[in-house]
Amino acid sequence: DAKTTQPPSMDCAEGRAANLPCNHSTISGNEYVYWYRQIHSQGPQYIIHGLKNNETNEMASLIITEDRKSSTLILPHATLRDTAVYYCIVRVLGNTPLVFGKGTRLSVIA
Amino acid sequence: GAGVSQTPSNKVTEKGKYVELRCDPISGHTALYWYRQSLGQGPEFLIYFQGTGAADDSGLPNDRFFAVRPEGSVSTLKIQRTERGDSAVYLCASSLTGLAGETQYFGPGTRLLVL
Numbered sequence: 001d002a003k004t005t006q007p008p009s010m011d012c013a014e015g016r017a018a019n020l021p022c023n024h025s026t027i028s029g030n031e032y033v034y035w036y037r038q039i040h041s042q043g044p045q046y047i048i049h050g051l052k053n054n055e056t057n058e059m060a061s062l063i064i065t066e067d068r069k070s071s072t073l074i075l076p077h078a079t080l081r082d083t084a085v086y087y088c089i090v091r092v093l094g095n096t097p098l099v100f101g102k103g104t105r106l107s108v109i110a
Numbered sequence: 111g112a113g114v115s116q117t118p119s120n121k122v123t124e125k126g127k128y129v130e131l132r133c134d135p136i137s138g139h140t141a142l143y144w145y146r147q148s149l150g151q152g153p154e155f156l157i158y159f160q161g162t163g164a165a166d167d168s169g170l171p172n173d174r175f176f177a178v179r180p181e182g183s184v185s186t187l188k189i190q191r192t193e194r195g196d197s198a199v200y201l202c203a204s205s206l207t208g209l210a211g212e213t214q215y216f217g218p219g220t221r222l223l224v225l
Contacts, residue, residue, distance in 0.1 A: 002152070043114070043201050043216030044153065087152055097143055097166065098203075098214060100152030 002101030003027065004088045009105040012082075018075040020104050022088030025069045031092050033064060035073045037084040038103070044087065047073065078108045112136070114217035116202050122223045123192055131187040131220045135204030142185050143214060144177055145201040153201050159185060192224045 005023040012018040024033065034049040048055055048062045050071075055062045061074040075082055087103040115134045123129050135142050140161050145153035155169040159179045167177075174192075179185040189196055199221050203214040 041218075043203070043218050045216070046213040085152075097145075097155035097158055097169070098153070099155065100145075102150075102152055 002099050003090050004101050006086075006088055006101060006104045008102065009107070011107050011109055012075075012078045014080060014108055014110050015077055018078040018082065018106060018108070020073040020075075020086050020088075020106065021070065022073070023070045024088070024090050027068050027090050028092065031090045033062065033068075033071050034089040034091055034098070035060070035062065036087045036089065036098070036100075038087070039081075039084040044100075047086075078106075080108050080110060082106065083108045114202055114204055114215055116200075116217040116220050118220060119218065120221045120223075122225065124225050125192060125194060127192050129189050129192055129222065131189075131200050131222070133185045133187070133202030133217060135183065135185070135202070136215055137183075139204035139206050139215075140182065141205045141207060141212075142179060143203040143205075144185070144187050145203065147199045147201055147219070149198075156187070189222075192222075194224050197222055197224045
């Protein structure tokens with residue numbers, strides 16, 4: 001079972017920041033937080049991951065709380081192409097598969 | 111370069127038939143994963159290969175499901191005596207070595223419909 005909890009859906013206006021929350025209150029010290037997204041009819045796409053420090057790349061920023069029990073994925077300027085299901089995943093070190101929950105369906109509205 | 115490719119993109123079969131689904135990982139990637147995604151759900155892990163060997167097949171639902179990767183590159187997922195409940199999107203992913211923290215790159219999936 002997924003160890004994360006996400007809201008089932010969110011809306012965001014085009015051009016605004018999209019902030020997607022994730023709760024992972026039972027995360028272990030050696031587990032990373034990963035974010036993937038899945039655009040309709042495509043395979044999941046990696047976005048970003050982190051252990052305890054905030055991370056930023058060309059796609060998004062990841063903010064992890066100090067106690068690591070929750071995190072937020074930030075898309076700074078959402079576009080219509082960002083409409084997708086976003087999955088927050090915690091993953092232990094090692095050769096482990098990804099355990100997906102149901103994710104958050106983000107709809108970016110013009 | 112080329113990403114993960116999967117064939118066929120769509121497969122319709124009848125209950126009881128045998129099907130094979132193919133995955134071509136990114137060249138040089140030694141780790142390969144199969145997932146299954148039912149409508150409205152996130153992908154569920156089936157099996158993981160490191161090279162030619164199945165390192166973890168704990169996600170295979172029953173013995174009708176089998177996967178091979180004989181040369182450590184292309185993989186085939188085989189489903190015997192298909193059932194309507196097998197209808198789903200079958201996703202393949204690969205990563206460079208399978209080590210912790212590595213990105214898994216997914217293919218577009220094969221949509222299987224069992225009538």
